[in-house]
Structures are given as structure tokens and as C-alpha cells.
């Protein structure tokens with residue numbers, strides 16, 4: 313008390329006492345952030361470190377491994393948990409005037425070096441908002457209803473859960489009641505997915521359902537908002553920047569690239585959640601490994617074999633497209649592909665044509681432009697991907713050529729789909745099932761064409777077709 | 792040894808080619824797909840007879856420069872070492888990098904132009920020093936041309952009676968190089984040419 317009076321009298325000092333800066337607290341809570349990239353002033357951060365509200369740790373940790381003959385340096389990145397020696401760079405650092413090490417694995421989020429600090433919030437926790445509004449007016453099919461109830465039961469019982477729902481079953485809606493239950497208990501929720509496109513599709517829908525709740529969408533290139541959001545919708549990549557943050561975590565499309573291929577992403581999910589909470593999974597194409605994992609953890613399992621409109625999944629038809637690579641490379645579009653495209657153009661239906669490689673797609677673009685100039689192409693590195701998908705939905709673009717990047721998450725009413733080179737290795741059975749899942753999603757247009765153009769039928773193509781047929785023939789149990 | 796492409800992280804097919812054995816060429820650190828995205832500047836496309844630029848400033852090069860300078864990914868100094876070596880190894884000249892302000896070197900943690908030369912093992916001499924800390928690219932073309940001296944001769948520099956070659960990462964208007972050249976000429980350099988990685 314005496315201290316406070318003293319500070320008030322001498323007005324040259326700005327009193328900060330033990331009160332934390334609310335904006336800094338709300339931003340940093342649950343995050344692990346590169347100090348030099350923080351949206352707050354260095355002065356403010358230093359103050360909070362002195363107050364004991366912010367902890368720091370070095371960006372890269374050195375683990376020297378001694379074995380009998382060799383002394384080898386190993387490193388681990390304290391942000392992304394990368395420990396692959398090929399992804400660390402030792403260099404002479406002009407700032408420290410000595411040798412430093414940085415991590416290349418997460419460099420696009422700002423370089424983390426052995427001489428850069430990561431900061432964490434260890435001060436008072438943000439005040440939790442109490443009034444959440446749940447404004448969802450849709451109705452569930454009995455299957456959705458059941459899955460939604462089972463998910464909430466698993467969350468309450470603190471056990472893992474897998475929702476296995478066919479493409480177009482309405483799996484996002486299933487999450488709404490569970491999210492609301494968590495919000496009511498003051499929990500913080502993350503919905504994470506490997507794909508930016510899925511984040512872009514999910515975020516506005518979830519925000520709409522919870523209009524009074526702060527929701528942040530995080531993906532590469534998204535703006536950093538300086539507030540506390542009880543709902544975070546993020547790419548799994550962005551979870552590198554969280555630690556001990558979430559009371560509930562839902563991983564959507566866990567089987568999508570690159571999540572299954574990148575162990576550090578799986579670690580990121582584990583690190584971002586509070587240590588004692590399980591992970592909830594939602595996908596149309598669970599891997600055998602995931603199903604096994606859930607079984608082993610004695611987690612809950614919900615299965616939805618039907619689309620919300622009750623119509624069956626479109627079954628692919630096969631069309632041979634012999635030597636399509638050679639034909640496209642010699643600037644000739646295969647005849648069947650031309651006929652298919654012309655048909656969609658005549659009937660004024662939006663369409664997606666999937667290609668196995670960017671290179672082949674780029675060779676095909678000018679050939680498609682001879683049929684119709686208003687056809688666009690998208691791939692992973694395309695900065696205008698989001699706009700192009702919106703334009704297809706708004707019918708401003710007639711059709712899109714794409715790589716597997718659009719296999720998931722997007723919904724375009726009445727879209728017709730072709731896969732060129734369906735036998736290529738990149739088109740796994742789950743990729744093909746997901747691609748097929750784009751067709752016939754809307755209530756008004758529940759069917760549509762799904763064609764696999766191929767140079768020989770692959771095992772994966774057959775596996776996908778078999779699985780689609782199996783799902784369509786699954787006995788509907790009464791609920 | 793590096794086994795993945797520095798730019799796209801795909802595995803590198805590491806094979807020792809005859810070219811590498813005979814020409815003592817360095818092993819590539821990027822894959823052929825990434826490599827094919829860079830466009831060499833043809834002799835007739837050079838903007839000035841005194842400036843030799845290696846590559847065009849296309850999308851791939853923009854990404855490269857961004858990752859190298861702004862993400863501070865210093866390993867990328869090795870990406871163009873064969874091309875840089877080919878262009879400069881046999882130049883009988885004093886190699887003079889365009890300098891960075893010492894404050895700027897500290898924040899970036901390395902001098903990106905010096906590193907390009909170090910990666911190739913080309914000896915260089917710093918004859919100039921930067922006076923202002925502001926960056927050229929944040930100014931308009933007019934501002935750049937009107938701006939006061941950017942550099943000064945380093946104290947106690949000895950100018951040899953040999954051709955000089957200035958080294959920069961990118962040439963856009965040529966103002967930077969013009970300033971640097973004027974100083975070297977005034978100090979007694981018999982001729983000053985320039986080499987840049989990129990033509991903007």
C-alpha cells in the first residue's frame with residue numbers, strides 16, 4: 313500500500329504495480345511465442361518477465377549425445393519439437409558474435425534460433441466470458457443426433473472419441489452442441505485440421521453459431537488478433553504456437569496430408585492441449601491406425617454411414633484415358649476429357665478436374681482455355697486459392713483444375729467431378745473417397761457425375777469404389 | 792550431408808555427376824524441379840553493359856529472396872553457388888560487396904551478400920560503408936534518386952589499380968550501384984562494373 317502511494321505522488325513513474333496488462337495476458341495465455349515477433353513492445357514484455365508473469369525459454373535446446381566413440385550434437389526446437397539434425401543450421405551469428413543454431417522446420421513462423429527467446433504466459437489467467445449464445449437453428453438426422461450425444465458423453469468421461477462420418481454427413485454440425493457444452497463450463501476449445509481450406513470453411517460457420525463468443529481462425533498468413541478466444545480454429549501447424557492451452561481438442565480430417573506424415577504435427581496437438589485431456593477425431597476416412605488407436609484407448613466411436621439428405625454416396629465410373637500424359641504433353645487434350653468438359657459447360661454445371669501433378673495441370677490449362685477461357689487452376693502454393701473456390705461457388709468461374717489440395721473441406725452445390733490419372737500414386741483410396749465426397753452434397757442436388765479417368769485401374773481405385781459401395785449398403789439400424 | 796531440397800524439402804537424389812567430378816562443381820542443394828523455376832537473364836536482356844545480373848525476379852526468386860533475407864534462412868546462400876562461381880571465379884578484379892549498416896547486420900544476424908560470396912570462396916574487400924540505415928526498397932523511385940549519399944569510402948581504404956566489381960543481391964533502378972560506383976571512381980578505381988544475383 314505504501315508503495316502504491318509513493319508511486320502516485322511521484323508522477324514521473326508510471327505505476328504498474330502487480331497488475332498485468334490485460335491485452336498482453338489475453339493474447340499470450342496458452343501460447344508459446346517468439347519474443348522478437350510479439351505484437352507488444354519489448355518494454356512491456358520485460359516488465360511482465362520481471363513481474364513473473366511471463367516465462368522465457370531458449371528457442372533451440374542443445375542435447376549433446378555421448379556415445380562410446382563419437383560426440384554428436386543433437387538439437388530440439390522448443391516451438392515445433394523438430395529434432396531432425398538435417399533441419400538445424402549452425403551458423404556464425406552476427407548478433408551474438410558466436411555460433412548459433414536455428415530450426416528450419418518452423419521457419420515460416422519466424423526463425424527460432426538458440427539465441428532467440430520463446431515466451432509463455434504464467435501469470436493470472438484471463439477472465440472467462442460467461443454469456444455464450446448458441447444460435448443454431450438446423451435439425452439433426454437421427455445419426456447426427458446420436459453421434460453428437462456420444463461425443464459429449466466422451467468429453468464428459470474424459471476419453472478419446474472418433475466420429476467416422478461419410479463425406480456430406482454433416483459432421484461439422486455434430487460438433488456444435490459439444491462445443492457449446494464446453495463453453496458453458498468455461499473450457500477453451502481448439503478445432504484443428506491439417507488443411508488451411510478446411511479452416512477457412514469451418515471458421516465462419518462456427519463463428520455464426522456462437523455469435524457472442526470470440527473465435528480465432530489461425531493459418532499461415534492470418535492476422536494475429538490480440539485477444540483471448542475461447543474457440544480456436546487452426547491448422548495443426550499453428551498449434552506449434554500453443555502449449556497447455558486447450559481443455560478440449562478436436563482434430564478434423566486427421567488422416568489428411570501432412571498430419572499423418574509429420575510427427576511434429578502430432579506432437580503439436582499433444583503439446584497444445586492440457587496434458588490430461590484426450591483427443592477427439594472427426595473424419596470420413598479414418599486410417600486403420602487411428603481406429604486401432606481409439607480401440608486401444610477405449611475411446612468412443614460414432615459411425616454415420618449416410619449423408620444428411622439420405623441419398624447414397626456417388627459411385628465412381630471408370631473411363632480409360634490411355635496415354636493421357638503423352639497427349640497433354642503434346643498439347644492435345646484427350647477426346648473423352650474434352651467431351652466431358654463440354655458437357656458440363658453446356659449444362660452450365662460447375663466442375664472440378666483433379667490432376668496428379670502441378671506440372672501436368674499447368675500443361676493442360678491452356679488446352680482447357682481453348683474450350684472456355686473462364687476456367688481456372690489452383691494448387692497448394694496458389695495465394696488466390698480461397699478466392700477461386702468462392703468464384704466457382706458463385707458461378708463466376710465455370711470450372712477449376714486442381715491438385716489434391718481441394719480433395720476435402722469444400723462444398724460447391726451441383727459440382728461435377730473428374731479425376732485425371734486416377735491410377736496415380738497420389739490418389740490413395742482415401743483421397744479418392746474424399747474427392748468423390750465433393751459430389752452431390754447439397755439437398756437440392758444430391759447426385760452428380762464422378763468419373764475416374766485412368767491409364768489402367770489401380771488397387772486404390774478399386775478399394776475406394778468397394779468402400780463407397782459398402783457404405784451405401786450398410787444396414788440402417790434404427791436409432 | 793544435406794539430403795533434402797532446401798526449398799521444397801523433397802528428398803534429393805544425390806548422385807555425383809561427371810560434371811561435378813570434372814568441373815569441381817558443388818553438389819546441388821535444391822531439386823531439379825525447384826531449380827527449373829529460376830529464369831536466367833540472357834545477354835540481350837541485361838539492362839546495362841556494366842551490370843551483369845544472373846536471374847530474373849520471378850515468383851520463385853521473390854520467394855527465395857524473402858526466405859533468405861526476411862526469414863533469415865542463411866543456408867540458402869548455397870543455392871546459387873555454382874552460378875555465382877561460374878560468373879566470378881575468373882574475374883581478375885577487386886570484388887566489393889555493397890555493404891549493410893552494422894545495425895542491420897545485427898538484426899538479420901548475417902550479411903547476406905557477403906555470405907553469397909563466402910559460400911563460393913571468393914575473396915572480397917569491403918571498401919564502402921553504409922551511412923543510412925533505411926532500406927532502399929521502402930522508398931519511391933524518385934526519392935531514391937534524390938536521396939543523399941548512401942555510402943562513403945571506408946577509412947584507410949587502399950584502392951588498387953585494378954578493375955573493381957560491385958556485388959549486390961538485386962538491381963532495380965541501379966541507383967545504389969551508381970552511388971557506390973561514383974565513390975570508387977572518385978577514390979581512383981580505374982573501372983567499376985557490377986554483378987547482381989537478380990535483375991528486378
Ligand SMILES: [Zn+2]
Nearest residue numbers: 389392415418
Ligand atoms: Zn522449429
Ligand SMILES: [Zn+2]
Nearest residue numbers: 405408412427
Ligand atoms: Zn545468435
Ligand SMILES: [Zn+2]
Nearest residue numbers: 796799822825
Ligand atoms: Zn525442391
